[in-house]
Amino acid sequence: xxxxxxxxxxxxxxxxxxxxxxxDGLSVSFTGGPDDIPAVRDVGLDIRRGEVVALLGExxxxxxxxxxxxxxxxxxxxxxxxxxxxxxxxxxxxxxxEQRRRLRGERMSLVLQDALSALNPxxxxxxxxxxxxxxxxxxxxxxxxxxxxxxxxxxxIPAPQQRVDDYPHQFSGGMRQRILxxxxxALEPELLIADEPTTALDVTVQAQILDLLDxxxxxxxxxxxLITHDLGVVTEVADRLAVMYAGRVVERGDADTxxxxxxxxxxEALLRSVPQASLRGGRLLTIPGSPPSPGQVPTGCSFHTRxxxxxxxxxxTRPPLADVAPGRAAACHRSDELLTGALS
Numbered sequence: 112x113x114x115x116x117x118x119x120x121x122x123x124x125x126x127x128x129x130x131x132x133x134x135d136g137l138s139v140s141f142t143g144g145p146d147d148i149p150a151v152r153d154v155g156l157d158i159r160r161g162e163v164v165a166l167l168g169e170x171x172x173x174x175x176x177x178x179x180x181x182x183x184x185x186x187x188x189x190x191x192x193x194x195x196x197x198x199x200x201x202x203x204x205x206x207x208x209e210q211r212r213r214l215r216g217e218r219m220s221l222v223l224q225d226a227l228s229a230l231n232p233x234x235x236x237x238x239x240x241x242x243x244x245x246x247x248x249x250x251x252x253x254x255x256x257x258x259x260x261x262x263x264x265x266x267x268i269p270a271p272q273q274r275v276d277d278y279p280h281q282f283s284g285g286m287r288q289r290i291l292x293x294x295x296x297a298l299e300p301e302l303l304i305a306d307e308p309t310t311a312l313d314v315t316v317q318a319q320i321l322d323l324l325d326x327x328x329x330x331x332x333x334x335x336x337l338i339t340h341d342l343g344v345v346t347e348v349a350d351r352l353a354v355m356y357a358g359r360v361v362e363r364g365d366a367d368t369x370x371x372x373x374x375x376x377x378x379e380a381l382l383r384s385v386p387q388a389s390l391r392g393g394r395l396l397t398i399p400g401s402p403p404s405p406g407q408v409p410t411g412c413s414f415h416t417r418x419x420x421x422x423x424x425x426x427x428t429r430p431p432l433a434d435v436a437p438g439r440a441a442a443c444h445r446s447d448e449l450l451t452g453a454l455s
Contacts, residue, residue: 132158136195171405217247237255260275303335307339363439
């Protein structure tokens with residue numbers, strides 16, 4: 112490499128936003144039964160400031176378990192291990208549970224998909240948002256309420272001054288989801304994890320929530336891990352994506368590139384199953400079978416029982432997640448063929 116190339120690489124690295132979250136070798140097992148059940152296996156991903164990374168996959172693929180492990184929201188019957196788990200410059204594996212608890216809300220936040228059950232029904236919205244400022248910032252009740260009003264306005268709640276004393280049941284589903292987002296961004300965390308934030312919302316409200324997340328990541332510069340099974344959501348806001356199946360990441364890379372030319376049959380099958388206006392009246396394409404339960408993952412490639420392109424090696428040897436192109440990785444024995452169109 113000549114000096115000019117070296118300087119260009121150095122400049123590019125210098126200009127890249129800092130990494131907010133780095134995960135490598137994350138595994139999660141449930142230990143409450145007679146046998147340990149591996150739910151997440153060797154997951155790796157990273158998120159930079161101002162970037163949206165989507166974690167995509169069917170229900171049961173391990174997306175929410177991954178999020179809770181990152182947040183430290185696991186019980187005594189769950190074992191979490193990782194080679195690397197860092198929030199900015201903080202090693203999450205080296206701090207105490209109490210230190211981890213203090214980081215939640217302060218530097219990393221989680222937006223759950225069921226807003227009604229996530230909010231306390233007997234406390235006003237102002238009290239629930241204001242508690243964050245009282246606990247983490249030492250604010251008075253008056254200061255906390257003023258901050259809550261400001262946040263409600265930021266996330267698009269009409270007449271926030273009047274509505275700050277209302278209770279969760281007095282808001283629509285979309286408004287409750289906005290309130291959860293307001294609570295998550297209250298202390299301007301570095302990392303926001305949004306777990307299916309548009310589930311059970313109508314299409315118009317979904318678009319409003321996605322626009323809100325996109326605006327907040329731009330204004331506040333936070334990194335966002337967006338957990339979803341909706342490819343439309345990924346197409347709308349994601350910069351990069353990681354596709355999970357049976358507890359593993361099977362493909363990751365730039366969102367537009369991966370969706371335009373998948374390197375894993377599972378990603379390709381997900382794209383095929385999205386309803387197309389051009390096929391109106393035709394038969395809806397589906398992925399045959401169903402995802403395996405965490406305790407009964409088949410040998411070899413976990414997807415081989417549902418894959419249209421499976422061969423003998425797929426049934427016996429588990430493919431590693433390997434680079435298939437610059438900035439892209441896939442865990443498939445036939446990725447090269449899929450990328451070149453030989454399997455289409």
